[in-house]
Amino acid sequence: MLPLHFESVHANGVNLYHYLPGEQPALTRHWPGLFQDWPEGPTPFTEYAVNNNNMEEVAIYVGLTWRLTEGLARYAIPTYYRDDAERHLEQEPVLVDWEYEVDAEELKVASRNKGFVPGRSTHGFRPGLASWCPGNAERAGLFHLATPRDLVRMLHAVLLDASSEITVFAVEPGPDRHAALVSALRGPNRPSLSDVITRTDVFVDLTIGSDIDCFDSIMVASHADLRSRIDTLAADYGHRITAYENRAAGLPNTGAFLHAMPALSGITLDGS
Template sequence: MPHLEPFLRFAHERRDGLHCYVARADEADMPGPMWPGLWEQDYPDDADLNPWCRYAINNGDGEALAVWRALTWELTAGRSRFVIPAYYRDEAAQLRSVSREAVRLVRWEYEVDVEQSEWLSADVGFVPARACVPLRPAPGLWQREHAGFAGLFTLASFRHLTDLALAVGGDATSEITLFALHDPGRTRLLASTLNQAHRPDLAEVLQPGDIFVDLSVVHDLGAGAASYLTVKTPEATDKVELLAGHFSEAFRRYANAASQIRTFDEFHSAIDDLLAPPRSIGTI
């Protein structure tokens, strides 16, 4: 197993009937922006060339969080993916060009508290959902009546996951929760479970072959204790460690070459290589 970058080191324990794999990254562990062009060059207006619009990478978050998202995407491959972007439900719908009436509304969302320095206390579990209700312009009746609901979105591509990162990434902290179901026929059951009157139990939500991932992130280093990438599964798996090894090596190669990147086209090519999946990987 190769040496792992600090933000890709996962601790494994069994808790509440599930296998839990957690990467914790505080200010010392989370790398800053690697490519000097992220703060030295003006970003293009063209969204396809703009690092923030294309990858949710800028001179604040840098490249590491995109690696977390790439690992999440590869880890959940072959499953039906559903995601809750915390708080910014309507912004996520707008970015995905989904009408608010078409969004699955749920009463419960997952919470990992980034203000806690240890995962055991940070892993809060399901909490009542809430969505952003703007003050200006004045919110409409629908917004006021649905402030206590999160949105459960279908995740069809890595581009969709990036869009959700853009939707929630404007605050000092953000959270995205992903449910990857082995059996796509359980979609309605997942939605109804997250919309029930009493607090769901994640161990009962997940069935064999399912994977749960939560990305809780500190964007402003003064806003919280640590960022957490949390993975939970009913069965033990070596896939988390294998992907962590792959992306650690890819990140090390990228970091070593970042100072040689001159243009945004070269940057995009390097990031595509950084986020690319391994040619083969173990299965859960």
């Protein structure tokens, strides 16, 4: 079986593809330098959100998410850490009422996917206060992702808890489709995934587990049949992972590690 294996099902009007590795990560051999001190300057974390807990798999997740959504305009919701994402991205989000939720502690797809839930944010908390402040506290933020580095910056914002989640809506470029997406994520009625995404859209939920009993997953949704495309990418990453594992132990320093990441992730951070 390929290191990145997606199970597929058609449910609730869309095609769903789930990568849920559980206790078996995509990589089994990691760069030893992840467990050593890094010099000042670019590091695995600053460049790819990779550390000695969330390891090289994160670079693969970033690359896979970007390649799956190629040719579309990408907008993303960082679960809960809206204000942190605003600082990291230096971008004011569009406020919406709903965000997607995955339960990182569950290992079964049926119980893991919670669907759309009311948006949440750290915005309502203030030092010295034990309760919410009024205003836009309980709204999610929708950000534009121009390059893979923006996705990494968003990971910097959310990798703070036992588990972290980013939802990417890849839609047809243009203001009309963006406005329709925002409208679908606003209002009192809970949206359905089949209504939020249109025929040409690709939805990707990236969940990363950091603590024990929290697990990574990638969920892809589309009205279109993406089975062949996902299988092709999974096979490509199988080759990339094998090549990387064969050289990981011999990477002499942080610079060499960072130089190896584009070949593993399948992308460059500027999107070229």
